Amino acid sequence: MSSSGDNIASAVLEQCAAEFSRIAHPEYPRLLKHIRVDAVHPKEGKVGSLAALRIERDKFYGGFLEILDEESDELSSFACTLFDKFGHLKPDLVDNEYLKGTGVWARELDQGPLLYIQDINVPEKWRNNGIASFLLQQVARYPAASDKAWLFAWPAPSDQPGTEEEWKAQKEIAGKLFRNNHYRRVGRTKFVAYASDAAHPSRALAAADDVANQSDLLQPLRQPPPREGPSLRLLPDGSFAWGEHEEQELGERNAATYPLHYMMEASVLGLNVRDIGGAIQAAYKQDPSLAREKDDRGFTPLHAAAYTGNLPATRTLLGLPADSGVTEDLYGRDNVAGRTPLELCEQAMQDTKEMAQTLLGSWPGYSAHAVAVVFLLKRAMGEHIPLTEDEYVASRRLGCTCGQCTDGWLSPKMRYRLTKTAEVQADIMRMSSWGNDFMLTNLALEHLPPEIEANGVSRAFTMAYTAVVQAIRDVLRVPGSAGIPTPDAVEGVLHGQGDQFFQGGGRVEHASDYVLRCAMDQSPLGDGTWDKEQEECAAGGSADAVAYAALPKCDNDLEFIRVAEKLCVSNLDRYRALMVSDAMLSDEDEEEDDDDEDMDAEEN
DSSP states (O other): OOOHHHHHHHHHHHTOEEEEEEEEOSSOTTTEEEEEEEEEETTTEEEEEEEEEEEOGGGSTTOHHHHHHHHOHHHHHHHHHHBOTTSOBOTHHHHOTTTTTTOOOOGGGGSSOEEEEEEEEOOGGGTTSSHHHHHHHHHHHOHHHHTTOEEEEOOOOSSOOSSHHHHHHHHHHHHHHHHHTTOEESTTSSOEEEOSOTTSGGGGSOGGGSOOOHHHHTOOOOOOOOOSSOEEEEOTTSOEEEEOOOGGGGGSTTTTTSHHHHHHHHHHTTOOOSOHHHHHHHHHHHOGGGGGOOOTTSOOHHHHHHHTTOHHHHHHHHTSOGGGOGGGGGGOOOSTTOOOHHHHHHHHHHHHHHHHHHHTSOOOOOOHHHHHHHHHHHHHTTOOOOSOHHHHHHHHTTSOSSSOOBTTTBOHHHHHHHHHHHHHHHHHHHHHTSSSSOOOOHHHHHTSOHHHHHTOOOHHHHHHHHHHHHHHHHHHTSOSGGGSOOHHHHHHHHTTTTHHHHHTTOOHHHHHHHHHHHHHHTSTTTTOHHHHHHHHHHHTTOHHHHHHHHSOOOTTTTOHHHHHHHTTOSOTHHHHHTTOOGGGOOHHHHHHHHHHHHHHHHHO
16 A cells, blocks of 8 residues: 555656757767756646766767767766777677676677766655656657667766765665666676667666676775784885884875885886885795785785786796795686786776877877786786797787787788778779879878879879879788888889879878778778678678678777878878867758757757
């Protein structure tokens, strides 16, 4: 039997109507739309509101992390935790048996728009009336917001409660709200997602069977007091000693409580640490348990060495006697990250790469020490690696994950893509030079200095330009490093056929820029037409397309900026600008936004 309070709540909710508004983002109108849903009572007026952001992921052109980083810390965390720069779900959340959690989310999250719930606000007077659930249900049904979109949220209080206990209580309330509305955790992260399709596996997962946020399971304890008696100390000159900590050292996090962890982290922060290997050996000699001591986050020294990319520390720890038990820590994931040392190292490397690309627009490659740490950890875990440490570092430092990139950066799929693009563009250029009314395509002209077009483009110049593009294709067909189309390599196979192009002011770099831009425009960073065509050709039995589909996937498959750098293309900003800019808003898009606003006005 319902209580009178339940009846009142039901009456309030039954009389509520939803009012929607959708406003294009002022800086990125094609990419982001602000969504607002108000719960309005006929007598009481607005009794609750929901704010969300619709993210048109397919229009970001590799700038997914960069744009959301500009929006807010929460959206930056959302993007960096779950997705790569292309807006694709991170591999660990799909492939890692532990980190993927229940496994109900997979590669379907790579496709379609995203709707991120930013805030739900219900005045205290109207809480416990089901209004928050009403708002979540309404936004999921609103076509202009959720059409073909996956909904995401971080269940946490909107306002910072006064005490830790209040925070936990409010967080549990928020978590229950989303669980009751079929939101389920993505991996073991703090974020949850909702599928509009009732047949999606997440909808069949009972709330009680969902996993918890990993960091909530192992919430760091308050910093314990330093151990009594002598301990390992980092001295101002970077050396170490065994003895009592001075009073000022006791105030530094981990300096006295977890000295080995502190030294490893200090070295990454640029502090002078002369001999971390000697410090580890000294600590082990004085107290063997220090080599495996966990800090308040659950990290052992091996975990700390891994996530800091500390090669001397990793080498020393793995070299300790077998009875030290350090090798058992290779598989330990009982920590706030839920990761083994190897996974921590790889995550830290990827985070550093994404940060450099997001903030600086370029990435020089992984730290050689960090890649060497990966090598040592994999070998210690029994993986057979048919390379020396130096060979492994050279093959992986520039981002290769397939093990087959030429010189560590030109992946098999990228090589094939560029080869086919150069071949097609050379054919187009050749056809445009036939007949009396020959004309070089605008795209081909765009990659030449303006003075060349101003002086007039002759048929001989066009044919020589075509020969250079075809020579790029020919070089790419050569296996190994000899198949990298550097200016010298391309000129070496032309045998004079490009002379008219070079004499007219053209350079191999201009032709490389043309091929790269065409390939990028037709890739998933552009309109995706080339990849769709390859899929159709493979389905039709094309031998080349089938062979392409069988090539290993690699993180370098769409790294056009890296290729441009290596091929001496000077205008790298052209590739970065393709990601997102105000210029991407065309007249057609503006009309679309106007139509959206008209629709919203009618619905309101």
